């Protein structure tokens with residue numbers, strides 16, 4: 001589900017400033033190739049590692065490979081503070097500006113450090129500061145990050161093992177994780193044959209009181225995407241794959257008996273086909 005690194009160069013124009021790889025489902029994009037392209041074209045690499053906290057590419061943490069990396073701590077993510085995130089920057093010169101932007105465009109951080117005697121407005125910014133309470137809620141999870149990860153990976157593997165027979169007889173497709181990527185079980189998805197089959201499966205699962213989730217409408221076909229974006233090349237996979245993808249319930253502490261209910265619902269649906 002990640003971007004095809006072989007198609008990046010054809011998409012670069014004289015306006016291009018950065019490559020933004022999205023590590024979908026916490027599975028790393030091909031960062032060696034992407035960093036090489038960025039270097040040759042003098043572009044920044046800003047990793048969308050919203051789904052990739054505590055996941056690795058060739059042993060290196062997603063979000064820490066490019067010039068900048070963005071993590072999400074949204075309520076839907078592996079580690080959550082309700083709403084919030086983190087921005088990682090390789091070049092320390094960006095840090096000063098980012099610090100001002102997050103503090104409503106002021107140098108209040110310098111004031112708090114005793115480096116200026118009053119703070120004032122310096123540049124555009126907004127209120128990006130998480131509250132202490134939200135931060136404390138996240139901190140508790142970060143202290144248990146590996147246990148949370150292992151629990152999710154266990155559920156992911158259980159789904160995979162249970163649904164493997166359906167994939168072996170080509171009824172559905174299961175996620176692929178390259179050997180050099182250590183994912184974080186951010187999500188477990190299956191791929192149905194097409195949109196029609198997925199819609200029928202969703203109805204079937206809802207009837208079993210299970211809430212699966214279909215996923216994003218590809219950005220290029222969103223209202224803003226149509227207005228501001230360009231699709232480079234041909235849409236061979238993006239729309240088709242997004243229409244087939246269905247996320248199964250996945251969260252920390254998912255009980256085996258609940259997971260079995262989900263598996264049973266999927267299997268019953270396909271047996272009846």
Ligand SMILES: Cc1ncc(COP(=O)(O)O)c(C=O)c1O
Pocket residue numbers: 022048050051071072073074083084085
């Ligand atoms: C791939 C991806 N990018 C960006 C975001 C946005 O993260 P946030 O809601 O923390 O801004 C999300 C999560 O919603 C995401 O899944």
